[in-house]
Amino acid sequence: MPPKTAGDTTKERILDAAFDTLVEDGITGASARAIAAHGEFNQALIFYHFGSVRDLLIATLERSSQIQVERYRERIEGITDLGDMVHVAAALHAEDMERGSITMVAQLMAGAASDPEMGEAVVKAFQPWIDLVERALRQVFAGSPIEAFLPYPDMAYGISSLFLGLELLSKLDPDHEQEERIFSMMNMVSGMLENVIAGKPLLG
Secondary structure (H helix, E strand, O other), rough: OOOOOOHHHHHHHHHHHHHHHHHHHOOHOOOHOOOHHOOOOOOOOHHHOOHHHHHHHHHHHHHHHHHHHHHHHHOOOOOOOOOOHHHHHHHHHHHHHHHOHHHHHHHHHHHOOOHHHHHHHHHHHHHHHHHHHHHHHHHHHHOOOHHHHHHHHHHHHHHHHHHHHHHHHHHHHHOOHHHHHHHHHHHHHHHHHHHHOOOOOOOO
């Protein structure tokens, strides 16, 4: 891999500042002036490297999504137990909340409601998550009696949407009690499903 240039380093600094601005000030506060203030650089650099604030925010979403997807992929690699998958998902969700990734996505989704270009970028960034969930499902159900009958793409879309909604709503629950109950419920359901697949009693 070639060494990073000064331009690469500057772009990363701008992306970091945009991320922090979205988390701390929201989409309405993500102006060139605010982003530059967070990163302590001249706001002209935003337009030089990204062309516009919108393009910078889209690039911020794309980079954050790529980093998260790679992190998730590494953590679920080789997992074939549905219960273990739920535990990993819960841990990663907690990490994303701590990092501010969920807040950033929520703010960009709010902006996308009135900005078709931003909306298209959000949908595009969401697709790798759907692909990752589908891969995880195929990994877990490989070799099971129901493997050939599962609508993996539809399941992946539904689960991805469920998790995104859970993560967005969890911002409204400072104690995170509801999300803890949701993951506990998912763990219970996964155990029941595994028993059914294995031909054991439902609650055995």
